[in-house]
Amino acid sequence: MAAGSSSSASSRSVTDSVTDAVTGMPSCSGREAASVESGTASASATGSGSGSGTGTGTPLRADALRNRRKILAAAKEMFALRGPDVPMEDVARRASVGVATLYRRFPDREALIRAVARDTFARVLEESRAAVAEEPGAWEALVRMLCSSQELQLSVQLAVHSRLVRDTVRDDPGTGRFRDELLGVLDRVVKAAQEEGTLRGDIGTGDVAALLSLLLRRAPDPPDGSAGAAAERAMGLMLDGLRARPGNTSLPGGPLSVGDFDEQHKRDLRP
Template identity: 65%
Template sequence: MKAESGAPLRADARRNRDQIIAAAKTIFVEQGPDAPMEDIARAAAVGVGTLYRRFPDRETLIREVARDNFARVLTEARAALAEEPTAWDALVRFLRFSQELRLSVQLAMLSPQAEAAIACDPLTGEFRRALLGELETVVKNAQAEGALRPDVGAGDVALVFTLLLRQLPNKLDNIESAAERVMGLMLDGLRAQPGSELPGRVLTGEDLLP
């Protein structure tokens, strides 16, 4: 782990950074991207001065939260490809863990400030490109196995999954259970089995990049 300057962080600085990012994720979910920075510092058990030394403004903190989310999902995607017995199993694991990205998607939807901080960040763009590359690989492998329907591409899968990451109605009794149910429906729709013909052309990962 390195600071913005590229220099390695000391153990205590790295611990403070990790605590602040974890607290920010929780507070952003509860209060939204405009939550007071003081609340985040309190939840992280650090002083406000410590928070601002690590993250001088809200945009920097939002950007680092998004980077952390994307990095975690990318690590899990690569692990799924390496460890799962089939490409279909890897795809399921990849998509289930990718719900970590829900916060980043929702932040961008709820706040123009957050959307700009995430969209304009080159490192987040690199993570997104790498993730779509891993998804391209697992989609093609699952199709080669005969497990995934042949008339879809990584772009199709990513777009359908992005819809699941959007904010679910708060009136639902159990949002996580509802998300799992929709995930099950989505995965069933992706399986190689007789179904309706899809309109339009196959979407690739490149179709979703700027």
Template identity: 60%
Template sequence: MTASETRLRADAQRNRDQIVAAAREMFAAAGPDVPMEEIARAAAVGVGTLYRRFPDREALIRAVARESFAEVLADARAAAAEEPTAWDALVRLVGRSHQLQASVQLALVSERARNILEDDPQTAAFRDALMAELDAIVEAAQAEGAIRADVGSGDVAILFSLVLRQPPAVVDPEMLAFERAAVLMLDGLRSRPGTPLPGRPITGEDLRFG
């Protein structure tokens, strides 16, 4: 999708997609240090092919992050457009946990990945767009009176990032533990006489730098 990437041959494109998909899963499952060879195997290609497409691990991480971010962004826009209220949009976004994981993993959890993505303009662009979307939703939700006025979109983003991290996998999914946690967090955001918060609302801007 980059300007600098000319159209690939059909089979090459298929391989590329398989690689990114495999990497995405393996990064989510085992962190950004999984052996390249395993990623290649999972994508059913040789290592050489992987390296032809992505000069090094960093390039692959960037590619995965971009794709993930793009999906999340699309999701956020769809939620804002389709849900009747901003609050409903927020609820829907949290519900997407599974799809958000890979990106959140990479973007926020791993030290290494963070450093890499920090310098990637494309990722930065996606993140900015995503924060802009969230800004709008949060503001609208506050106008609706649905969530407390003393939080900013940065606060919401952080809460989201917390619930959406790779679940410890220690809990039986049938137990809906994370769904419950999400509801509890949303309830904490609700517009009601709550405990006063320390500091000042965290904005999207506040999350821009490390």
């Protein structure tokens, strides 16, 4: 973890998150916005982040790249509001592109679902790597990672409630690769935070991943946004329980590793 500088908006939101996390109440809303704003420039430019584009890693034309981004943003919004079975025509209408343009980028519903999952994981992976490079310590990087990981909520919820999404994501090597890389970054940060004495030592990376997964499975926020405060409190409670301090309550069983978490994840995705 190296100290570094980022944009003023990003630095402010990360500072707020870390300061609040120390007292047990993080504020992740600014960090989420910064993560979405930064996006995945390199992956988006070639289509590799979503598995669309040319399929060969060749950079997309500017107009094709704009359309792709608009379609993915519209798909995420429509999936959240109406589920993954929403008509493709409605996604195209929301993205303000023609149906032919949508099908040229994503030939079927499964391709669009894969694209949404890959794009989301790629964004969170890039933000996690930035946290490792920019934050002054491992605990600060972990807080930033967990806050930005809330962008995974839609993909997690769709996989829980939709057999089509579950099967599509389970069988997609691209999504699996992003997920494995993200878990690898998390594993390094967890171990570094334990070495610096800020993260309790009786847990494993699988424990952190399992806690985050449970938090992301919460019901979608209602239109009035009233669930936001509850989600912030839940994140605060999670961070408070993870923080190393004298008198930490003993935990039952042993620490969960990445392998333990992976085994449970595979069981959850089985037909």
